Amino acid sequence: MYSLGIDIGSTTSKGALLADGNRIVATALRNAGIGTDGPEEVVKELLRASDLDEGQIGVTVSTGYGRTLYPEAHYRVSELTCHALGAHFIFPGIRTLIDIGGQDAKVISLDGAGRMSNFQMNDKCAAGTGRFLDVMAGILQLRAGDLAGEAALAESICPISSTCTVFAESEVISHLAQGVNRKDLVAGICESVATRTGSLAKRVGVTPPLAMSGGVALNEGVRGALSRYLGVEILFSPLAQFFGGLGAALYGYQTYNKEN
Amino acid sequence: MTNQEILSVLAEAAGNPKKQLHHHLSQGRKVVALAPVYAPEELIHSQGFVPMGAWGADLELQEAKAFFPAFICSITQSIVELGIRGAYEGIHAMVIPTLCDSLKVLTQNWKHAVPSIPLIVTSYPQNRGIPAAQDYLKSGFVQISEKLEELGGTPFSEEALAKSIDLYNRHRKAMRELSSTLGKHPRISARQRSDIFKSAHFMRKEDHLELVEGLIEGLSDQESGGLPHRKEDGPASRTRVITTGILADHPRLLNILDETGFHLVADDLAHESRQYRTDAPTGGAPLDALVERFCKQQHCSVLFDPGKGRASYLADLATRENARGVIYFMTKFCDPEEFDLVPVKRNCDAAGIPFLSIEVDRQMSNFSQARTALETFKEMIEQRRM
Numbered sequence: 001m002y003s004l005g006i007d008i009g010s011t012t013s014k015g016a017l018l019a020d021g022n023r024i025v026a027t028a029l030r031n032a033g034i035g036t037d038g039p040e041e042v043v044k045e046l047l048r049a050s051d052l053d054e055g056q057i058g059v060t061v062s063t064g065y066g067r068t069l070y071p072e073a074h075y076r077v078s079e080l081t082c083h084a085l086g087a088h089f090i091f092p093g094i095r096t097l098i099d100i101g102g103q104d105a106k107v108i109s110l111d112g113a114g115r116m117s118n119f120q121m122n123d124k125c126a127a128g129t130g131r132f133l134d135v136m137a138g139i140l141q142l143r144a145g146d147l148a149g150e151a152a153l154a155e156s157i158c159p160i161s162s163t164c165t166v167f168a169e170s171e172v173i174s175h176l177a178q179g180v181n182r183k184d185l186v187a188g189i190c191e192s193v194a195t196r197t198g199s200l201a202k203r204v205g206v207t208p209p210l211a212m213s214g215g216v217a218l219n220e221g222v223r224g225a226l227s228r229y230l231g232v233e234i235l236f237s238p239l240a241q242f243f244g245g246l247g248a249a250l251y252g253y254q255t256y257n258k259e260n
Numbered sequence: 261m262t263n264q265e266i267l268s269v270l271a272e273a274a275g276n277p278k279k280q281l282h283h284h285l286s287q288g289r290k291v292v293a294l295a296p297v298y299a300p301e302e303l304i305h306s307q308g309f310v311p312m313g314a315w316g317a318d319l320e321l322q323e324a325k326a327f328f329p330a331f332i333c334s335i336t337q338s339i340v341e342l343g344i345r346g347a348y349e350g351i352h353a354m355v356i357p358t359l360c361d362s363l364k365v366l367t368q369n370w371k372h373a374v375p376s377i378p379l380i381v382t383s384y385p386q387n388r389g390i391p392a393a394q395d396y397l398k399s400g401f402v403q404i405s406e407k408l409e410e411l412g413g414t415p416f417s418e419e420a421l422a423k424s425i426d427l428y429n430r431h432r433k434a435m436r437e438l439s440s441t442l443g444k445h446p447r448i449s450a451r452q453r454s455d456i457f458k459s460a461h462f463m464r465k466e467d468h469l470e471l472v473e474g475l476i477e478g479l480s481d482q483e484s485g486g487l488p489h490r491k492e493d494g495p496a497s498r499t500r501v502i503t504t505g506i507l508a509d510h511p512r513l514l515n516i517l518d519e520t521g522f523h524l525v526a527d528d529l530a531h532e533s534r535q536y537r538t539d540a541p542t543g544g545a546p547l548d549a550l551v552e553r554f555c556k557q558q559h560c561s562v563l564f565d566p567g568k569g570r571a572s573y574l575a576d577l578a579t580r581e582n583a584r585g586v587i588y589f590m591t592k593f594c595d596p597e598e599f600d601l602v603p604v605k606r607n608c609d610a611a612g613i614p615f616l617s618i619e620v621d622r623q624m625s626n627f628s629q630a631r632t633a634l635e636t637f638k639e640m641i642e643q644r645r646m
């Protein structure tokens with residue numbers, strides 16, 4: 001049976017298609033989230049890539065902040081539950097997951113069986129999220145995807161406030177005016193996100209193995225800074241951005257089988 | 261009256277405090293407003309006033325910002341905002357206790373921001389377990405009584421106070437019984453439950469008691485309570501939880517609790533059940549009974565408790581009520597509640613009771629994060645069943 005998970009976030013839509021709850025058939029991503037045609041485009045892409053039609057999909061589950069806006073879904077599940085399921089699917093035995101998305105950050109504890117046992121969300125602020133990185137990249141005339149490469153070339157780390165995106169923006173401009181090396185600034189920006197999220201993780205409690213999910217997980221600069229801050233290795237999968245969609249598909253498969 | 265009719269009356273009262281105030285005034289009654297958290301209501305009642313709760317409102321703060329820093333409890337700020345906007349016009353006095361730092365600040369700001377409405381400050385002893393605390397509290401109550409008389413109240417009378425204490429004890433008993441009854445009725449929504457408790461702050465206790473007793477009787481008559489099924493609601497699908505904190509009365513927040521599928525089986529909210537846990541003793545001097553009542557109150561963040569008994573109280577309450585989780589509504593910038601959060605969470609963790617903390621304040625406009633947190637909490641609890 002095919003199950004489809006669609007993760008509708010603030011800035012992107014991600015989807016995953018699973019066969020029999022254990023084989024990834026396709027994944028798809030569009031840089032268009034809530035209120036756009038991103039979700040529909042992702043589903044089309046999944047069907048195209050898997051050479052399936054809609055009638056062959058047994059169950060569809062939506063997740064993410066836009067989960068209620070996808071009427072075709074059979075089930076709607078919170079993104080924390082789905083990210084935990086997806087992460088456990090890729091990294092069985094994982095005990096802590098840090099998900100940094102476009103507009104928020106979450107830390108999830110899992111028990112030995114992969115069930116969520118605790119979670120914490122950030123406090124309604126863009127600091128420590130993908131949005132923070134986007135704003136900073138904009139000031140530095142970089143793309144968010146270039147930040148990790150730039151940070152890797154830093155000679156030192158220029159500290160940036162992790163309290164507030166608006167304050168940090170002024171701080172970065174001030175550093176630029178003083179002639180601070182852009183690479184050092186980018187390293188500081190990555191460190192700022194890591195510090196913010198790391199303190200959130202410490203509130204929940206960090207038990208290894210620990211993995212990251214969400215778009216910011218792709219940023220090696222943030223991953224490295226977070227690993228140093230928490231003193232643990234961070235597991236990474238190129239599918240990190242699809243954990244939500246994978247978890248949604250998995251939830252659909254498990255729930256469908258239970259109910260039928 | 262049917263249960264549905266009683267619930268409608270209570271919802272109307274909860275949603276329209278200004279209408280209640282005007283109703284009292286139109287009946288020739290004198291009204292005294294009571295800021296959180298505790299006030300000697302019986303004393304105020306016995307001297308001919310209708311005590312009305314003033315716990316602020318969900319509104320955008322504008323005028324009050326001139327009097328407060330940004331990082332202070334929005335309940336106190338919204339009380340001043342309402343005062344400046346004239347929402348309390350017609351009342352005889354505002355009673356403000358000094359049970360936390362924000363309330364102390366509120367007393368001074370009220371005097372300057374709303375000079376047209378007299379202020380009565382109630383000072384409480386911190387260490388309530390020593391005889392000096394009782395003497396101090398009693399002298400404070402005497403001062404309040406004198407001020408009430410100056411404001412047009414009837415002179416203090418032991419007989420009148422004893423009658424008021426009797427009424428309030430009966431009301432408290434009814435509210436405890438109702439809370440217990442509601443735990444057996446998942447068809448009563450979180451919104452309806454909140455309306456029942458909130459309306460008690462605005463209605464005359466005599467009138468509220470009658471409705472509550474009618475509701476208890478009506479709900480005990482039949483399993484369904486004569487109430488319609490809630491949407492997507494098999495009783496078994498509702499997850500039993502208890503709530504704690506200062507208050508949680510925002511309709512959108514309550515709707516999310518209902519839509520997510522929670523059944524509030526008990527609460528430890530200052531605005532709700534904490535008001536009704538402790539009765540005043542009867543038989544002795546009534547003013548001493550009021551003093552004793554306050555000194556006996558337990559498990560509240562604004563009452564000094566070096567042992568933090570609230571933590572074990574909540575875990576025991578959850579176990580007794582067969583609750584599957586505890587939801588801590590953390591009022592933003594509330595120091596006393598922040599202090600209690602850690603021991604409460606630790607106790608719940610140790611007892612294996614799922615725990616969720618959600619930040620709330622009087623200026624919430626975006627509930628997406630609260631919805632996600634509550635949905636995730638429900639899913640987390642359900643996963644444990646598997």
